[in-house]
Amino acid sequence: MNTRFLTKASVIAALYVILVALEIPFGTLAFGPIQIRVAEALVLLPLVETAAIPGVFIGCLIANLILTFTSGFGLIDIIGGSLVTLVAAFLTSKMPNKFLGILPPVILNGIVVSLWVSYFFNMPYWPTAATIALGELIAVGLFGNIVLYIYERAIR
Structure with missing residues (x-):
């Protein structure tokens, strides 16, 4: 691993934590049986950035x-949630x-996270x-595509 990879992973982790922290006032809408965790939009980044894999994991773990x-x-x-x-x-x-x-x-969160949420x-x-x-x-399909679009434009 190099410094650039670690920096990207760290920034992605920090963004995940910040986005979750901003969602805390929304309570069960972000963390209950109907949850739209906007931070999950970052889970689409591994399509174009391998540093996003440890980044979203560490961010989710801290959050x-x-x-x-x-x-x-x-x-x-x-x-469990962090491993998912x-x-x-x-x-x-x-x-x-x-x-x-x-x-x-979508599939993993739907099947696994709902075990303890239910x-x-x-x-x-x-x-x-x-x-x-x-x-x-919604989080990954809509917001994730927005994040992916912005990320791809920013690294060019």
Whole structure:
């Protein structure tokens, strides 16, 4: 790893944490059974930037640690949620285009994160999985494409 890679990963991690911190006032809209975590838009960056893989993972890990003191789900979200983000970012980096790149975070968050969200909110699993996947689709599909567009223009 070189300094440039570490710098990019660090900036992406910091952006993730900042975006999550800005969402805290929105409560369950960003962190509940219907969650649109705008910071997840950064998970599309691994399509064009390998430093985004550790960047979004570390950013998510730090953000989930911070959320534990406000509205988080504790250790399951710190470890589980962060690992879901890491795997989604890695799988996204292997996708041939941005349309398929959207699928790993949407599917993984919808299936895995909803396990504990449905439990803690005492809600049925499948509706929770559907709303989390939909929120992730909005975050990654809409906001992620905006982030990707801006990033690609900025590095040229």
